[in-house]
Amino acid sequence: MAVLAGRRALVTGSTSGIGLAVARALAQAGAKVMLNGSRVAADAESTRAALAAETGVEIGYTPANLADPASARGLVEATIAAFGGVDILINNAGIQHVAAVDAFPDDTWDQLLAINLSSVFHTTKAALPGMKAQGWGRIVNIASAHGLVASPFKAPYTASKHAVVGFSKAVALEVAEQGITCNALCPGYVRTPLVEKQVVDQAKVHNLPEERVIREVILAAQPTKQFVEAEEVAAYAVFLCSDAAKSVTGSAPLIDGGWTAR
Structure with a gap:
């Protein structure tokens, strides 16, 4: 039996890259998956249909401007409306901009934090009541090795990913007795x-x-x-969402090719 059969998952930023790999792995493990991304409607539908045909499970798609709190919450609400609930929340959406702090555009800072950090808060807040009510849930936030170490010219990105790791730990502590886990996966360069x-x-x-x-x-x-291969991150995410990882919470596991071992 597929380890996630019957589970309902939402993956933000999942029409390409790591997010799509995670969505595919979850679907292959038996979960229904709601995709989300910024692609034009025709491309998104093509991705959704292909994944549904490939995996044989129900795949949905909902667009959302994750820089907008109401849209982020609406993404969870749309998943609940489509699948009847959210068992698994994967916060993957993120953006990057490389520049020195004193040359970093103010509006880019605001957008980066809104998507990389604030959307994680809004989707988690919206998903937790249902998870608490059923006594089971999995939240996996895709952070980065930059959630634990820093690089020059990436101060805002580094700040956002450090914050995601801290947020994940705090949420894990809050829901530790309610059958819900929360972890922050930290890949190196994918x-x-x-x-x-x-x-x-x-x-x-x-x-x-x-x-x-x-x-x-x-x-x-x-x-x-x-x-790092996107599929490596996806496989780790599936493990964290399985019952085999019920005691893994509040962690920030690394998949970084030895980066932080230095």
Whole structure:
């Protein structure tokens, strides 16, 4: 029997990258999955239909502007309306902007914190009452190795991910006796569209071929000199959502190729 058969999951930022890999893994484990992302409607429907055909479980899609509190809460409400509840909440949506603090645009700071951090609060707040009522729930927040260590020119991103780790620990303590777990997964560099853009930008800044940028700049701190695969993060997320991980809560497990072992 699939380990998550009958469970109902919401994954934010799940039409590409890590989020889509997590959504696919949850569906393969038997869970119904609500997708969310910023793709145009036709692309999102194509992704939804393909995943449903591939996994044979019910897959939904709901757009939401996660920078807006009402839209973030509405995403949970839409999932409840479609599936009858939310058992699993994966907060994955995030954005990045690389710049020195004194050159960082104010509006970008506000948007980054709204999506990377505040949306995690709003979706969690909306999902917890139902989880408490049924005495079971899994919350997995996709943080980052930057939730534990820092890099220059990424102060806002680092701040947001440190905050997600702290938020996850606090929520875990609040609901520890109610059958609900909350953890913050901390991947190192995963080759996603967000990271691909950084490779291109850094190649221009350093005047280096992209292959050298990957090894000497992007993966300089990652001892394996290999990107983490999105599927690795997804497999860990499925474990955290399973009954086998019922005692794993308030943790910030790393999948970082040895980055933070230095």
